[in-house]
Amino acid sequence: FSADTQQPPAALEFDYTRDARLDWLLQLLDAHAGEKFLLLCHSEAKVLALEAALRLRSGTGVARFHESLGLLQRDRAAAWFAAPDGARLLLCSEIGSEGRNFQFAHHLVLWDLPLDPDLLEQRIGRLDRIGQTRAIQIHHHALHGSxxxxxxxxxxxxxxxxxxxxxxxxxxxxxxxxxxxxxxxxxxxxxxxxxxxxxxxxxxxxxxxxxxxxxxx
Structure with missing residues (x-):
């Protein structure tokens, strides 16, 4: 949280392999088999750390979206996520997800929360758009006292x-x-x-x- 709210943001590396939230995320995916999830977090570093941890713990198809990817790479990731037999989980950084909407998905995972209500609204708006056919479900797991x-x-x-x-x-x-x-x-x-x-x-x-x-x- 401290690194996320610094200006400019602190450059940190993350390791989520033993993070309790990873267990929660895997249980969430298992509880909604066959459904697609959009996961949003603050930074590219978090996206990459999550992807690495998930590949060690799960065979779920995972796509990623972050600011270092080129337009063609993002288009391919979006297409794989949109395909019925494609990725079930799309990991997105704050900047990397700008201008993209995924209203065919109904589950939004907030790995972290931004210190800005407008940014939170923008995150929810990635799914809550015209063309959304169901009420979206927002998932967030915060450890008490954090x-x-x-x-x-x-x-x-x-x-x-x-x-x-x-x-x-x-x-x-x-x-x-x-x-x-x-x-x-x-x-x-x-x-x-x-x-x-x-x-x-x-x-x-x-x-x-x-x-x-x-x-x-």
Whole structure:
């Protein structure tokens, strides 16, 4: 989380072979046999690390999309994912997925969450488009006490961002983004009272969101 939110982003290598979220992802794929999943994460480095871990643990067809691929390579990956007998899982980085929509898929996996409601809305919009025939299912697994868990609570309980597209998302980020980032990092460090402080921030965000929605109506 810290590396994702730095400007410029920190260049890190990742290893997900023993990550608890990988077990969760494999169980999710097994529970929905034959269905296609779009997985979005922040960076190309995460896409490559996930691909490597999945190839060690699973025979599931995996395609990848990231900013270092050329246009032809992306087109081929998209075509393989779209084919009925093609890849079941498409791994996409934030930048690599720009301008692409996959409304034939109904499952969206958020490997991480961005610190920006507009980016979250864009991610969901990769599937939630004209031509989507079913309600999409959003999957996110955050370990309790992690920075991602703090973000998930803010989006879910504060902004209702997983079920709707908050029109005030940018305003909420301007008002609460800095303390949210600090609280997320505090959670990652295991700081005392972080849960209580997050409760307060989520409640304040929810109040501001409800008031904003009422004003718009």
């Amino acid at each position: 920075a991602q868990h703090a973000l998930a609570r803010w989006y879910d309980e504060g902004c209702d961002a997983f079920r709707s597209s908050p029109a005030d998302g940018r305003a909420l980020l301007r008002r609460f983004g800095a303390p949210l980032r600090e609280l997320a990092l505090a959670h990652a460090r295991g700081a005392e009272d972080a849960d209580q402080e997050l409760d307060v921030l989520v409640a304040e965000t929810r109040t501001a969101h409800v008031e904003s929605c009422a004003a718009i109506e």
